[in-house]
Structure formats: C-alpha cells, structure tokens
Amino acid sequence: MKTWIPDTRNFAYLQWPQVDALPRESTLLVLPTAAIEQHGHHLPLATDTLINNLLLGKALEKLPADMHVYALPPVCYGKSNEHIGFSGTLSVSSTTFLAMVRDIGASIAAAGFKRLALYNTHGGNSSLVDVLARDLRAEFGLRTFSLFGSGGISFDGLSEQEKAYGFHAGEIETAFLLSATPELVDTSAYTVNYIAQVAKPELLKPENSAANFAWLTRDIAESGVMGDPRPATAENGARWVEAAATRIAEALMAMVRYENLYQP
Known part of the structure; x- marks a missing residue:
C-alpha cells in the first residue's frame, strides 16, 4: 500500500525503547479507520484507505517537529455492508469493527498513553467511531478524539448537488486520487448516479437529517458510484x-493541547 506518512511519524517504524521514551501525557496516537470496498468502475478498492493515508500524511508534515504525534497502522477493513454484492468489497461486522478498535485502544491504554x-475516511464506519470514542473514554480513561474525512473544508468550486450527495466515488474522491495516484484512476470508466437531488427536497433523506431511510448501494447504482466524477x-x-x-493538522494540534474545560 502506498504511504504518505513521514517515516518519523510512523508509530510502527519505532523500536519499543523509543516508544517507551515517549511522553505519555502529551503524545497523540492517531488510528486511521477506512475500508477496502468497491468504488465504481474507475477507482480502486483501496480508495478510502489511500485518501486517509494521503490526507493524514500531508497533515503530519505540517506539525511542529517537537510535537509527539504518530500514525498507527490503519484499520483497513471497515463496516462496508452497504456495498456487499459488489466484487472486491471486504466488509467486517459492526461487532468485529468495534471489538478490533476497542482492543487496540486497550493496548494503548495498557502502555500508559493518554491520547488517541x-x-x-469511510462513511460506513462513522457512527461506530462515535460510539468507540465515548466507550474508550469510559472504559480506559483515554482522552479520545474523533476526526472525519477532510476536516470540514468547504471544497471551493464543488457544486451543491455534489456536496450534498456525492457520497461515493464522486468528484471529491476522484480528484484526490487524480492528484496523488493518477495511475489508479480509469478516466474512461466514469458513471454518474445520485441517491437524491437537492432541487427536489424530500422529507426522508439518506442521512444527516431528522428522518432518514436506510439504503444499500445496489438500490441506487448498478455501477457502485454515488456522485459525478x-x-x-x-x-x-x-x-x-x-x-x-x-x-487536519490544526485539529491534531488542538487534540495535543486539549485539557478538560470542566475540572471537578
């Protein structure tokens, strides 16, 4: 798997005495969670994992050299059952995903680290990540943070339709990989599908509203694409x-510096 993580920020490249010497209170360990799943006819199965690595790696390059922030090896397999039925999708159950990340958190806490x-960068994991952040805080006392996707940037130049419903293998993900791994993008194989239209608002939405409907990719798109690449x-x-x-770099620095606003 290609990586943009700087060697000096790669936790797995350290020897255990180097890890043992890290300051426990201020070191932030970052666990990437992503997926291996279909991304239409034009993007690779590893799209979510590649984008995670790309954005995190570029963010880590921006941190002060004396700030102790390290990327853990990624959890590449995610809850991807929305894409089951498409060849190449490798999905784990929510139970497996929760248990796997919980056990990694347990190891981090056992080593005395305080911040995770x-x-x-995979939508199917998002609700589970929120659950895990709270559970790891409650069970192990870890100062746990969650960070998603592109950090909430506005994507200047993107249409409102694509911002709202370019869920999967659309313009954003395609542009990211065109910039970083163009050899993995088949520009001759683009397809276009949307789950909804911003010009036709409905009471029930696919996500992020007061009333949502559950969906599977095969309900919407034979090609597996939800968006317009x-x-x-x-x-x-x-x-x-x-x-x-x-x-993302700004968020990571805020996590390193974070202290309880409420002191009992």
Missing part, C-alpha cells in the same frame, strides 16, 4: 488535499 485520535481534476484535488491537510 480515531481518524475515519466527471468534473474531477488533479488541480482541484491538489488544492483540496492542501486545504484538508491544513485543517
């Missing part, structure tokens, strides 16, 4: 990568 960030460019991808990396 869960950095997720056709406008994607490497130039926009590079701009968005830079903006996202800057925002």
